[in-house]
Amino acid sequence: MSEVLVLVEHVDGEVKKATFELLSAARRLGEPAAVVVGAVGTASKVKDALARYGATKVYVAESDDAVNYLVTPKVDALATLAGRVSPAAVLISASLEGKEVAGRVAVRIDSGLLVDVVDVERSGDDVVGTQSIFGGGFVVKSKVSTGTPVITVRPGAVEAEAAEAVATEETVELPAVDPARATRITSREPAVAGDRPELTEASVVVSGGRGVGSAENFAVVERLADALGGAVGASRAAVDSGYYPHQFQVGQTGKTVSPQLYIALGISGAIQHRAGMQTAKTIVAVNKDAEAPIFEIADFGVVGDLFQVAPQLTEEVTKRRG
Amino acid sequence: MNIVVLVKLVPDTYSERKLSDTDHTLDRDSADAVLDEINERAVEEALQLKEAHGGEVTALCVGPDRAVDAVRKALQMGADKAVHVSDAALHGSDVITTAKVLAKAVGTIDGVDLVIAGNEASDGRAGAVPAILAELLGLPQLTHANKVTVEGDTITVERATDDGVLHLQATLPALVSVSEKINEPRYPSFKGIMAAKKKPITTLTVADLGLDPAGVGLSGAWTAVLEAAPKPPRTAGERVEDNGDGGTKIAEYLVGQKLI
Ligand SMILES: Cc1cc2nc3c(=O)[nH]c(=O)nc-3n(C[C@H](O)[C@H](O)[C@H](O)COP(=O)(O)OP(=O)(O)OC[C@H]3O[C@@H](n4cnc5c(N)ncnc54)[C@H](O)[C@@H]3O)c2cc1C
Ligand SMILES: Cc1cc2nc3c(=O)[nH]c(=O)nc-3n(C[C@H](O)[C@H](O)[C@H](O)COP(=O)(O)OP(=O)(O)OC[C@H]3O[C@@H](n4cnc5c(N)ncnc54)[C@H](O)[C@@H]3O)c2cc1C
Structure with a gap:
């Protein structure tokens, strides 16, 4: 063979x-x-x-x-x-x-x-x-x-x-490097690996969008992700607003994720965001706008304020996992 | 410093993107076409380097006739001239062929110090053309750049990936690809739009580049699509109003789905 x-x-x-x-x-x-x-x-x-x-x-x-x-x-x-x-x-x-x-x-x-x-x-x-x-x-x-x-x-x-x-x-012998054709790595700043699973590998991803409102508020997203043992993602609007680092962006110009469960909090569901998450097995969305396009692809949607809904869900999950 | 910036016309991601039923290539007519967003940043970076170091910026595009729009946008932003490789024989080219054609086309431009590309095109998403081009041209690749600095003939780049940030260094001539976070591209000014009309665009065919038309396009590709099918779109499931129990409702749903 x-x-x-x-x-x-x-x-x-x-x-x-x-x-x-x-x-x-x-x-x-x-x-x-x-x-x-x-x-x-x-x-x-x-x-x-x-x-x-x-x-x-x-x-x-x-x-x-x-x-x-x-x-x-x-x-x-x-x-x-x-x-x-x-x-x-x-x-x-x-x-x-x-x-x-x-x-x-x-x-x-x-x-x-x-x-x-x-x-x-x-x-x-x-x-x-x-x-x-x-x-x-x-x-x-x-x-x-x-x-x-x-x-x-x-x-x-x-x-x-x-x-x-x-x-x-x-x-295997490596050939000598031709410095005129090669690029030297002069130093490295390794990414600090957190305790959460890697975004593209996680079976649960909880993402926050512009609706989360601030970097501090992202704690709401993180707490739910941690309760579910999942990774945290973000929309580009959230990344561009400085709420969350770029490497967590989900979508066409970010990561493509296919988890068992994807929870979108305060994300409208723009086509470029969907491109990175619509192959998820199950999609849950929380958005206060009943017309948000994310609901068109969500298996379960709640029209409401994420700051009410997400903490309650975190509590329920923690209780059940006990 | 003479810079070549690679620009690609892509289907607008806001419109529906499809593959053609007959040969499984990108159906370029079904969607609006735009200069790929990442390429606007590549053009911006080229212009900033030119402003700092002098020289000339040439926009280079391989694509059908309408792809001249991508070239024109680059000229409106401030590029000095353009090369557009357009040939019916190119239809259906794969990544390797595209890079080979680009390499030949770069070769028609004199005294190139730097080639700048986007790190990934939004349609093909190969994320490989810049690296392959570096291989073919024998240039050092400084790709996925968040920051580019040139001093004398030394170029340094900050490369950002999941593994962290790498600081890269090489000697010009070199090839750079830029990431989405490198800069905010300028809008073409009215003056820029008017000036662009007089800027030269050289149109070349595959034969002009000394390549055999039979060796490019669908017939020359080293990969073949066997079948392609659209996936049925997702449909909306259940939706409830939050009456103070939204979180609990989700938890119950997840339990029902055996997800918790
Ligand atoms: C070439 C290109 C590439 C792109 N790539 C990506 C990409 O990779 N990833 C990506 O995500 N986007 C990408 N975008 C951007 C995309 O078009 C959208 O702008 C972006 O996804 C919007 O993010 P958002 O949903 O967080 O923000 P918004 O569209 O502003 O939506 C915020 C949502 O939050 C809701 N909300 C507000 N407050 C609350 C609250 N308290 N509780 C509940 N809901 C609330 C609002 O009702 C709204 O629906 C790209 C765009 C382009 C042009
Ligand atoms: C959905 C899809 C899947 C595909 N899968 C494959 C595959 O598996 N194998 C394969 O061999 N081919 C594949 N192709 C074909 C391939 O995408 C094209 O050959 C394409 O022209 C080059 O790849 P890219 O756009 O993905 O380049 P990327 O490497 O993603 O592009 C990076 C940068 O290179 C520059 N660039 C790329 N193309 C051009 C151009 N034509 N003119 C000027 N600059 C350019 C731009 O600066 C761009 O930002 C696929 C195409 C599609 C639409």
């Missing part, structure tokens, strides 16, 4: 959940081979976790350059391996960086690129990806017709399923 290369996303020796999802998807297409690009010593920290999700091989590309240059070391590692092992596919997370790495790998190995798939399967000799486009308005099935399929997979779309394997290690 051919190998399927999976680019590993890791922070401080921890593998991101999206990588386990990729390994699970890779098992449907061939033998998952994880590719670790990072500082010296990274692979030994992440190898066991990768094997737990079915990686039978771990390719190790470790050097100082791998950490100090943007994107290109990952492209170099994947392109080198693609030439060496002729994989059935290359799977990369559809994160901002993942999309860039994938694009460059595809063009370097003369192969087609499938962007942001929500599912991937084998069909005869083809690898077929499913895409959910225009904010979930269309479902499209596509395949790569030239070269090795290079595919980015939307985080949270494929379920991560553990499958114990034994992984062998193999070193």
Whole structure:
């Protein structure tokens, strides 16, 4: 069976959940081979976790350059391996960086690129990806017709399923960096991970809009999210007004989320907001305007003041979870 | 500093976006078309850099004839000239082809120090064209920029992603993509709109770029759409007025749905 290369996303020796999802998807297409690009010593920290999700091989590309240059070391590692092992596919997370790495790998190995798939399967000799486009308005099935399929997979779309394997290690030499063509990372300010689940991974998302009124008032949204064990999101109006940081924006120019439950508080439901959340399983909305378009897609809506309704709901949830 | 700014005409997200029934490409006629919002910010950033460092701004667009509107908007905002690659053969091009055509077109412009793009187009959302272009042109990529500074031939950028902020540095010539948060784009002034009418727009075909028309567009694409179907729209569910028990009502609903 051919190998399927999976680019590993890791922070401080921890593998991101999206990588386990990729390994699970890779098992449907061939033998998952994880590719670790990072500082010296990274692979030994992440190898066991990768094997737990079915990686039978771990390719190790470790050097100082791998950490100090943007994107290109990952492209170099994947392109080198693609030439060496002729994989059935290359799977990369559809994160901002993942999309860039994938694009460059595809063009370097003369192969087609499938962007942001929500599912991937084998069909005869083809690898077929499913895409959910225009904010979930269309479902499209596509395949790569030239070269090795290079595919980015939307985080949270494929379920991560553990499958114990034994992984062998193999070193990959990275080519020297050409400084005229590469971008150096001179310093990093890592995002502080909070106690809440990541927005794109959470099974419950509670979002606040302009109706929340201020940064302080967002505590109302946060308390409900915490009671439900969920993540906090925000509309662009709330972000632009400075109520909540940009990385929590849901919508066309923010995150796309597909949680089991999405609760919209004081959000009108503009088409660009809907584009980021309308694939949620269940949508609940609270808005004081009975005409707000969010009610057109809400499974359950309450016409009322969010400052009355949300705290009461938080209390009810806390009571029931007791 | 000579800057090329990549501008794309996209369906207005306020109107309904569809795929064509025949070949599954974007149905560009069914929706109003606008210069992609993120590209207005790319143009703005190019103009600010020109104002600080001198030079010239060229707007570059690959797209059907009506995409000249995107180019014109950039000229109205203050770009000096434009290149528009328009060719029926391009219909249905995939990401890789689009980037290859853009790379060739950048090559027709002399002495380019900086290429500026948006980080993601609102229709295709590949978020990959700038990176692929950097690969093809052999330029350092400083993408998802929140802030751009140029001093001499050194360019520094603040890149903001979920993982935090990265401070990036490279040597010109280079390629930048800008994020939604980088600036507030200016509106074209009346003077700008009048001046734009006299600014040169070079229109090129695929053959002008030395590319084979059979190698681009739907026939040349390295990806193929097998099937496409609209998803049935969501419908409104139950809606109640809050009579002091709205929160409790939601809780009961969630219990009924086994969500709590
Ligand atoms: C190119 C483009 C991209 C965009 N991308 C995004 C995106 O990614 N995400 C996004 O969200 N938007 C995006 N937008 C913006 C979008 O069009 C809307 O402007 C935005 O979603 C509105 O946010 P809102 O619903 O919070 O604010 P508003 O539309 O102002 O709605 C506020 C709502 O709160 C209600 N309200 C007020 N007070 C209360 C109260 N006390 N209790 C209950 N309800 C109350 C009001 O009735 C109102 O319905 C984009 C726009 C463009 C043009
Ligand atoms: C819904 C949908 C899904 C698609 N999925 C795929 C897929 O999986 N694989 C695939 O190969 N193709 C796909 N395509 C085709 C692809 O989107 C187009 O080839 C498109 O022209 C380039 O990608 P983008 O607009 O997504 O670019 P992005 O990489 O998102 O654009 C970033 C920036 O690049 C610049 N730019 C991009 N295109 C142009 C242009 N034509 N002229 C000037 N500047 C430009 C702009 O500055 C823009 O802000 C898809 C198209 C659609 C509509």
